[in-house]
């Protein structure tokens with residue numbers, strides 16, 4: 001199986017069937033920020049994202065905001081929302097995924113990772129034994145670095161995963 005292949009593809013993060021994944025025994029969700037649950041680099045935690053995070057917590061999930069961006073950006077997103085967070089995650093390197101799992105006392109096999117990039121979020125999920133769920137990017141607009149990644153991802157979708165997303 002390709003290390004780039006997500007376990008599931010969602011049109012948008014709010015499509016996650018929260019009760020179903022709880023029933024399956026998952027205990028934690030690591031949430032990417034930029035272009036997964038907020039506009040890239042500027043978006044704060046809007047009502048939709050806030051409700052989603054609270055719904056996850058109410059269902060019994062541990063939630064960790066898990067971003068490659070810096071602390072300032074992650075705090076800007078969170079505002080007054082209370083959630084654990086991890087910045088400069090260096091996705092796709094598995095070390096941060098494994099460190100979060102250890103800190104939160106949850107096995108990688110019980111951890112869902114949601115993100116909009118195959119070559120960071122999903123690759124890291126697969127390398128660390130987490131369950132990677134790909135969420136389509138919220139906006140077409142990306143940072144320069146992400147725009148570059150996006151071109152590589154198009155190639156992967158077409159030539160490695162043989163899917164049109």
Ligand SMILES: [Mg+2]
Pocket residue numbers: 032033034035036115116117
């Ligand atoms: Mg992202």
